[in-house]
Amino acid sequence: xxxxxxxxxxxxxxxxxxxxxxxxxxxxxxxxxxxxxxxxxxxxxxxxxxxxxxxxxxxxxxxxxxxxxxxxxxxxxxxxxxxxxxxxxxxxxxxxxxxxxxxxxxxxxxxxxxxxxxxxxxxxxxxxxxxxxxxxxxxxxxxxxxxxxxxxxxxxxxxxxxxxxxxxxxxxxxxxxxxxxxxxxxxxxxxxxxxxxxxxxxxxxxxxxxxxxxxxxxxxxxxxxxxxxxxxxxxxxxxxxxxxxxxxxxxxxxxxxxxxxxxxxxxxxxxxxxxxxxxxxxxxxxxxxxxxxxxxxxxxxxxxxxxxxxxxxxxxxxxxxxxxxxxxxxxxxxxxxxxxxxxxxxxxxxxxxxxxxxxxxxxxxxxxxxxxxxxxxxxxxxxxxxxxxxxxxxxxxxxxxxxxxxxxxxxxxxxxxxxxxxxxxxxxxxxxxxxxxxxxxxxxxxxxxxxxxxxxxxxxxxxxxxxxxxxxxxxxxxxxxxxxxxxxxxxxxxxxxxxxxxxxxxxxxxxxxxxxxxxxxxxxxxxxxxxxxxxxxxxxxxxxxxxxxxxxxxxxxxxxxxxxxxxxxxxxxxxxxxxxxxxxxxxxxxxxxxxxxxxxxxxxxxxxxxxxxxxxxxxxxxxxxxxxxxxxxxxxxxxxxxxxxxxxxxxxxxxxxxxxxxxxxxxxxxxxxxxxxxxxxxxxxxxxxxxxxxxxxxxxxxxxxxxxxxxxxxxxxxxxxxxxxxxxxxxxxxxxxxxxxxxxxxxxxxxxxxxxxxxxxxxxxxxxxxxxxxxxxxxxxxxxxxxxxxxxxxxxxxxxxxxxxxxxx
RNA sequence: GCGAGAGUGGCGGAAUUGGCAGACGCGCUAGACUUAGGAUCUAGUUCCGUAAGGAGUGUGGGUUCGAGUCCCACCUCUCGCACCA
Numbered sequence: 001x002x003x004x005x006x007x008x009x010x011x012x013x014x015x016x017x018x019x020x021x022x023x024x025x026x027x028x029x030x031x032x033x034x035x036x037x038x039x040x041x042x043x044x045x046x047x048x049x050x051x052x053x054x055x056x057x058x059x060x061x062x063x064x065x066x067x068x069x070x071x072x073x074x075x076x077x078x079x080x081x082x083x084x085x086x087x088x089x090x091x092x093x094x095x096x097x098x099x100x101x102x103x104x105x106x107x108x109x110x111x112x113x114x115x116x117x118x119x120x121x122x123x124x125x126x127x128x129x130x131x132x133x134x135x136x137x138x139x140x141x142x143x144x145x146x147x148x149x150x151x152x153x154x155x156x157x158x159x160x161x162x163x164x165x166x167x168x169x170x171x172x173x174x175x176x177x178x179x180x181x182x183x184x185x186x187x188x189x190x191x192x193x194x195x196x197x198x199x200x201x202x203x204x205x206x207x208x209x210x211x212x213x214x215x216x217x218x219x220x221x222x223x224x225x226x227x228x229x230x231x232x233x234x235x236x237x238x239x240x241x242x243x244x245x246x247x248x249x250x251x252x253x254x255x256x257x258x259x260x261x262x263x264x265x266x267x268x269x270x271x272x273x274x275x276x277x278x279x280x281x282x283x284x285x286x287x288x289x290x291x292x293x294x295x296x297x298x299x300x301x302x303x304x305x306x307x308x309x310x311x312x313x314x315x316x317x318x319x320x321x322x323x324x325x326x327x328x329x330x331x332x333x334x335x336x337x338x339x340x341x342x343x344x345x346x347x348x349x350x351x352x353x354x355x356x357x358x359x360x361x362x363x364x365x366x367x368x369x370x371x372x373x374x375x376x377x378x379x380x381x382x383x384x385x386x387x388x389x390x391x392x393x394x395x396x397x398x399x400x401x402x403x404x405x406x407x408x409x410x411x412x413x414x415x416x417x418x419x420x421x422x423x424x425x426x427x428x429x430x431x432x433x434x435x436x437x438x439x440x441x442x443x444x445x446x447x448x449x450x451x452x453x454x455x456x457x458x459x460x461x462x463x464x465x466x467x468x469x470x471x472x473x474x475x476x477x478x479x480x481x482x483x484x485x486x487x488x489x490x491x492x493x494x495x496x497x498x499x500x501x502x503x504x505x506x507x508x509x510x511x512x513x514x515x516x517x518x519x520x521x522x523x524x525x526x527x528x529x530x531x532x533x534x535x536x537x538x539x540x541x542x543x544x545x546x547x548x549x550x551x552x553x554x555x556x557x558x559x560x561x562x563x564x565x566x567x568x569x570x571x572x573x574x575x576x577x578x579x580x581x582x583x584x585x586x587x588x589x590x591x592x593x594x595x596x597x598x599x600x601x602x603x604x605x606x607x608x609x610x611x612x613x614x615x616x617x618x619x620x621x622x623x624x625x626x627x628x629x630x631x632x633x634x635x636x637x638x639x640x641x642x643x644x645x646x647x648x649x650x651x652x653x654x655x656x657x658x659x660x661x662x663x664x665x666x667x668x669x670x671x672x673x674x675x676x677x678x679x680x681x682x683x684x685x686x687x688x689x690x691x692x693x694x695x696x697x698x699x700x701x702x703x704x705x706x707x708x709x710x711x712x713x714x715x716x717x718x719x720x721x722x723x724x725x726x727x728x729x730x731x732x733x734x735x736x737x738x739x740x741x742x743x744x745x746x747x748x749x750x751x752x753x754x755x756x757x758x759x760x761x762x763x764x765x766x767x768x769x770x771x772x773x774x775x776x777x778x779x780x781x782x783x784x785x786x787x788x789x790x791x792x793x794x795x796x797x798x799x800x801x802x803x804x805x806x807x808x809x
Numbered sequence: 810g811c812g813a814g815a816g817u818g819g820c821g822g823a824a825u826u827g828g829c830a831g832a833c834g835c836g837c838u839a840g841a842c843u844u845a846g847g848a849u850c851u852a853g854u855u856c857c858g859u860a861a862g863g864a865g866u867g868u869g870g871g872u873u874c875g876a877g878u879c880c881c882a883c884c885u886c887u888c889g890c891a892c893c894a
Contacts, residue, residue, distance in 0.1 A: 002848095215813060219889060222812070227893070247894060260894095302892075325892095332893045339894085345810090346892055415893060536889085606834070608821060613887085615821065620835050626849095627834085666825095676823070679833030686833090754829050759875040761829055797874050803828050807874045 002625065003632040005596030009718040012732075013116055021732050022118040024074045026506055031522050035071035037063040038502055038562075040531030040539070041078045044104040045085045048111050050586045050604065050616065051571040051578045057604045058568055058672065059530045060117045064714040065668050068738040074523060075118060076505040078125035079105050082133075083494045087427040091459045097427040098455070101128055115588065115597045116717055118734070123508045127497040132504065133429035134450035135514035136497050139546070140432055142553060144443050148194045151441070154420060155185040190422040191431055191490065195545050199224050199414040201559075202544055211564035213611070216536045223537050225415025230399050232338065232408030234259050234311035237319065241270055243311050246333035246413055250402065251395040252340040254383040255361035257351065258321045259311050260304060261336040262328040263288045271322070276308040281324055288326045302327045302350045313338075314407040315398075316384065325350060333413055341373065348373035362391045419542065421493040426457050426466040428491025436478035436485040445479050451487070465489040498539055499546040502526055502561060517555055524556070525563040533567040540565070566672060569613040571604075578616075586616055595625045598716035602628065605674035605715050628719060630685055631712070635726055637692055638701055646695030653687065653696055654745050657704045660684045661741035664711045674715070681711055702727070710739045748801075755780045756805040757787045773798055780804040 016022065026034075039059035042052065063075040079101075086097035093100070105126065112119070125132055143149040161181035195202075203224045206217045229248035236243055243259055261268065263285040272278045284305040304325035311322050327346055328337050341351030341358040348369075351358050358369055363381045367374035377391040386394045402408045422431070430451045432444035444451055454473045457466050467473055467489035478485040503515040506523050510516060531539075540562070547561040570577055573584040591600045603624040608614040660680050667677035688696070688704060696704075705727065713720040713733045721731045729736075748769055753776060755763045763783040767776060777796055781788060788808060795807040 215889085218813065222890060225890090225893065229894085245894080249894080327892045328894080329892075334894095337894045344894070346894075413893080415890090533888085606821095612815090617821065617835065620821070622847095623834050629849095663825095675821095676833080679823075682833055752829095756828085756875075759828095759873095764829080795874060797828095799828055799875095803875090805828080805874055 002595075002629050003719070005598060005719070008722045009114075009116060009597050012718045012721045013113060015721075016116075016118060016732060019732065021734060022075060023120045023122055024072060026074065026519055026523060029072045029522075033070070033072050034523055034527075035063075035066045035073045036523050036526045036528075037066065037073050037075045038505075038526045038529050039075075039077075040529070040535060041080050041498070041501060042108065043080045043083060043085070044101055044108055046104060046107075046580070048108055048588065049578050050588050050591070050600070053115065053588050053600070054568055054571055054604050054610070055530060055532065056112060056115065056117045057601045058566070058610055058674070060115075060601075060717075061605060061674060061714040062528055062530070062668075062672070063118060064717060064734055065738070067734040068710070068713070068736060070737070074123075074505070075120060076123040076125075076508075077112065077117075077119040077121070078123075078501060078505070079108075079127065080494060080498050080501075081105065081126050081128035082428045082491075082497055084425065084427070086128075087425060087459060090427075096455070098128065111589065114592060115601065118717075123505050125501060125504050125508050127429075127494070127501065128427070130450045130452060131509075131511070132501075133453075133497070135504065136429045136492065136500070137432040137444070137449050137451060138446060138514055139496070139500060140492065141443050141446060141449075143193055143549060144433075146549065146553065148197065148549060149191060149421075150194065151189055151191050153187050154190045154192070156188050156190070156424075158184045158186040160184055188422075188424070190420055191433075191488075191492075193419040193421055193496075193545070195419045195542075196414060196416055198545050198548055199226070199416045200412075201548055202416075202541065205544070205548075205560055208560055209562075209565070212562075213565060213567055216533070216540070216565060216567060219536045220541055223416060223541065225413075227413050227415075229411060229413065230402060230408050231334065231411040232314065232402060234313060234320075234338065236271075236274075236322065237310040237312060239270070239274060241267055243267075243322070243336045244334045244408075245336045245338040246411060247338055249340065249343060249395075250398050251380070251386075251391045252343045252361050253313070253315050253338070253398060253402075254386075255340040255342050255359045256313050256318070256320055256338045257341060257357040257359055258323050258339045259336060260323040260325040260328055260339050260350070262330045263292075263324055263326065264330050265324075265328075265335045266330070268324075271307055271309065271324075274307075274309060277306075281305050281307055285324060291326070302346065302353065304350060304354065306354075314405070315402070321356075323354075331417070332415065342369055343373050343375055345373045345375060419493075419495075419545075421496055422490040423493055424465045424489075425491055426453075426459060428494060429453070429497065430467065430473075431488045431490050431492055433488035434476060434478060434485045435488065436481060436483060438483055439478055439480045439485075442478055442480050442485070448479065453491075465491065467491070495538055495542050499542040500550075502529075502543070503550075503556070515555075517557075521557040525558050525561055528564045528566065529562040530566045530568065532570070536567065566611070568610050569608075571607070571616050572613055573616045575615075586618075591621065595621065596628075596718070598719045599625045599628055602678065602715050606678045608675055610672050610674055627682055627685070628716065630689065631708070632719065632723065634685070634688065634705055634708070635723060637688070638698075638705060638727075641692075641696065641698055641701060644695035645697040647697065649691050649694045650697040650700040653691065653700050653704055656684050656687050657707050658741040658743075658745040661707060661711065661739050662746070665738070665741070668714070677711075678715065681708065684708060707739050709733075710736060751801050753780065753801075754803040755783050756803060757784055758807060759805060762787050769801075776804060780806065 037059060039055050063073045067073045081101050086101045089095065089100045090097045127133060140149060159181055203221060203226055206220060209217060227248050229246055230250040231244055231246050233242040233244050245259065272282060275281050304323045307322045307324060309322045310319045313320055328335065339347040341347040341356060342360045343362055359382055360369055361380065361382045362374065362378040364374055364376065364378035380386045380389045380391055380394045386398060399410055430453055432449060432451045434442045434444060436442050454470045457470055459466055474486050474489060476485055476487050477483065503520055506519045507516040543561050547556065548559055550556045551559050573586060576582055576584060578585045588600055599621065603621045606624055663680040664677045667673040709720045709723050721733055724731055724733055750766050751769050752764050752766050754761055755765060765779045765783045767779060776798060791808040793806050793808050797805040
């Protein structure tokens, strides 16, 4: 039943393909006409569900709309094809990751085509193929040359049961996501990208991103975590060692009553060696480290132990005890904290527990140090020459004074860590590095790229890269001295692959270079990037970083890759995110079978504000299906129009047509309010049905129908193409201009005024447009006179062409 | 704990940014057409009330002729970060 969507959709998908409607000649496009519309490319695991579909449907609606606005729209698609799931599937199903991945790609590609998403498939890229990862390796070499890729020992998550390294995302509450064994930390030599060198620019340039959601920018800002403070050195009594502490509250320096270091502090061994109660301290440290592994980040009670040693506060020579505490972390600052219990809640709690002194140095009348620390500003006390000063001023003066005396220095700290890109895994781009006994670390020369990922490999999870066991891969010769050498066997994090793919789309088949700088400068930044908010931090931060590096190296002429960012919400089913394991996945293919791709597309756009999560409702899909049938049946309705033509009805319809064009255009240009755009189109269709027997003039009906088809086109392209053709138009409609509204039709000649008495609606009056204030007042009073009896009208408020409010007493 | 966002019918959600609360859709009710209806069409559908009318946008206060919208306090939920010194 219903309109013949199956035939129609196949027909037009073939036409679009055959006529190469979505293929773009990037070289000949003038810069001012280009529009780069990009959706985050998928990781090809199994099939796409309707939650994924939302991304592509929104992207397609935007692309088609921009086309109709006269832009040359580049909308490419590719595959983020390296990564763990392929490897896990390989281990589980005895299938090569490459075969598994390529099979999924072909499946997903046919899904996307069946939904009528228009891509320039000539530009398809696949990150796991050598013609792509060759250039990911090139990127690594460029970072290495620039000193932005380096190697150091770092802790990794290790599952002793699976015998493998885990990514942070695979660690759930301190345990392995697969077998729930508590995760351990292991020290391994790892490659890093020095993203911290770019911390300040990544922070500053957030200001350039006017068209990014504020939320995403804020998440990035917090992730970068800049804080300004002072580093100050506390000499350890009886030693040359100085304990350096970072603080943002140097104004409280006179209130320091102890110094506390992390259990894995860099000089912990030296401290232990000197400590009179070293056995107890060592025991404490072991215990805390064990707990940390077990609870991984869980907030425990603050506890600590005194080392029995003392450090000297340089500003007043005061001797304060040195403690080890579980609430200090090595990863931030220096791993040592100057504790001021009076003005830091954590130190306060710790001091109370261990009876350490609490000295007030910033006074405020509301402070009650017997209850909690006072962390706000105030007036300096107990602080020598700074007494009486406002603490904010004192912060600067004390910092100056400390710098003058050489006790410390101002310092900016970031929370952002360097990007660990090594993976002890098979299914990734090999890191193009060779180790030579004589020459040390030698980068693979550019002309030797790609370093091919060997095909036949044992995927034994050992915690070491499987590549380590492939002798023909490992054994090579040093490119510098020709002596026998070994290859790096780690592969790169897949986020490296996806940090530059948007550049590759511009010249995807170039064998000589990763991308064409001239064309890339014409086509980028991406005009509209669309994807899930789950990438708000990592992918988007890495892409911004890589773009800035390439800018510094002179390869691109812009510092930010994505001009506008839109993050769409998730689609929820039965209150939960769709996933195979929960069994709540809605397959688009089954829907298409019953209702066609256009119904699925329209429902996804109608489901709610696209940036918000939305609950899937099978029944509501049927509502959209009914609507599309009503639209389709307008063709027949037109044929069945009688002879009667009422110009007044025509006027009403035309007014609605133009107000609908205005509304839909505003929704498309604004924050993509597809849901309200669709409902306004529904209103237009409803109006035509309501008035169908009242003498809609034929020409008006046809005008309405044409506008309707054009407005719906970005959402339901197949149906619209077919209807357009059936009323004698010529497709494909992407090339047809978007309709414009004529304000002339929106003018009212009769205005309905709302009449309020004391703010409550009591009636309404219709008056010709341009009625004078007196006329409006008089009619309004007449309309609601029964509410005015015995009362005095004290004030009359008139909102032009809208409302009259009579204030009575 | 900190930061951000959100609370509107039975449900998803609208509301030109201070001016008719509940558009549009789902669901529901009644009816029409039908051998049939989980198809289609028509009418209705915030709540209380037979009605006139009254109440109503998480709670309490405030500003205003007028508040879903602005201000203050609080409650709940979602997301992000989390002993960041």
